[in-house]
Structures are given as structure tokens and as C-alpha cells.
Amino acid sequence: MISNKIQLGCAPIAWTNDDMPELGSENTFEQCISEMALAGYTGTEIGNKYPKNPKVLKEYLELRNLKVASAWFSAFLTTKPFEETKKEFIKHRDFLHAMGAKVIVVAEQGHSIQGKIKEPVFENKPYFTEQEWDKLTKGLESLGELAHEKGMEIVYHHHMGTGVQTTEEIDRLMQNTDPDKVKLLFDTGHLVFSGEDPMEIFNKYQSRIQHIHFKDIREKVAKEVKGKKDSFLTAVKKGTFTVPGDGMIDFKPIMEAILKSEYEGWIIVEAEQDPAKANPYKYALKARKYIKEISGI
Ligand SMILES: O=C1C[C@@H](O)[C@H](O)[C@@H](O)C1=O
């Protein structure tokens, strides 16, 4: 444990991209987890090259003193029957439980354009209808209850190109779900890229935030992406996201607010960019040093 409340992890998406596996296809699973550990992290999320068998994965991770913090789950509560999401969720929950994780990252992918290379991310993001909001909030509460069966929590991931991206949408989700059943994931990169104020979201929802993703934004690239009406995937390829300390976000006040708050859990450095242009180990190390510099942890 890095502080007595906070643990620092790193996401494998900087080594091999989940949405575009051709980015970083040359990087191996063992290289990825070895470099994370070498850079000073104690946890990871799950990438597409990780072994699916919990026993096998545990052995690889324990050798490097790494734990599983969580892993992404795509829900389709607005567009598919609940039973379909439920079935997949239970498999995912049980895998994460076997790996010792306490939280499950959930993002609604109904109507999402995050994986569509030709859809302008700002212009074509979906907006849920009243009925879809109702399905989403009720469905998430049910997933929260299923997580509780294993002593776990769901943390909702607001995300560019989805129906829960803006402050208004995050507010609506938080106001219409039971705080005991639906918690929030705080992702600095998605908030700033979307034009939101991360401090406002952190201050408003600190009692519900139970998982954190730290990524930074290259301001010039983000402006270009917006101006050219690029897709989310093109934005990633162009290098909109980078690690904390390498972009426009001042993480010092954010870190201070986190440390002052009751937050207990993981901060995951999660900066998807092209590994051929941004060496993952070098950037993981850069983020680790920056976090130490601004917070002492
Ligand atoms: O948590 C995340 C998981 C990724 O697959 C996603 O596209 C990324 O932007 C993110 O924040």
C-alpha cells in the first residue's frame, strides 16, 4: 500500500489498446506487467492479453507484487434485455471477485460511439430518451445489488461518446440512482476532454467516488480533434490522452482534494496512446514520478 488509504495502479491500455488491439500488438503481457511493477505501481486493471484463468493470472501478478484493482464491463441496459447484461455481468463479477478486486467498472454502451472510427465524438454522442434513462438507472441499481452479493460495488464510468459524458448527465445519473447501489468512477481525462470541471465533479460526488482513473490531455491535440470532428478512436491515435504530468491538467489540487477526502481505494494511471509513439514504460515512470512530486505518495 502506497499511503494507508490509497493504492496506485496502472492500466495495460498504454501497452496494448483494448479498442484497437493493433496499437501495441507487439507488446507482450509479461512485458506489460513487469514494466508496471518496475515503474513502482502495485496494481493493474485487466487487458485483452491477460490470462482468463484467475489462478494463472494470480501467479503472474503475485510474482510482481501486483493486485487486480478492477476491470471494465460494457453494459447494454438501454438497448438489450436486462437478462443479457446480467448474465455477462455475473461472469465478470465472479472473475473479479476471484482476483480479489472490490469494485467493478461499469459503462453503458447502448448507442455508444466510442468504438466507431468514423463518428465525430462531440457531435454524434448519444442522448438517452426518458425511457432509456429509466432502464439505465434501474438496471444499474440491479447490477449494484448483484455486486453486493459478493461484497463488491459497481463504479460507473462516465465516458466520451456515450450517454453519460457531461456534468449534466453525470448529475442525472447520480440523482436518479440509490447511492448505496451505484458508485462513481472519476476519470480526469474524460472530464477535461468533454469540457467539464473535474474539481466540481470530485467535490460534488466525493462520497460516491470509489475508483479513480488519472489521465491527462494534450490541449493542442484535443482542440484539433474537436475542430476536425474526429472520432474518439482517432482522438486516441492522435495522442489526445497522455499520463498525468504531461498535459494541461493541474493534478496538484486534484490530488490534494483526494487526500483530504475520505477516499480509500485505487488511483489508476490510464493513458491510452500509441505505444509506438509513447513508450509505455517511459510514460508509466513519468506519471509515477509526477504523482510522488505533487503528493509525496
Ligand atoms: O477506462 C477506460 C477504458 C477504455 O477501454 C476506454 O476507452 C478509456 O478511455 C477509459 O477511460
Ligand SMILES: [Co+2]
Ligand atoms: Co477510464
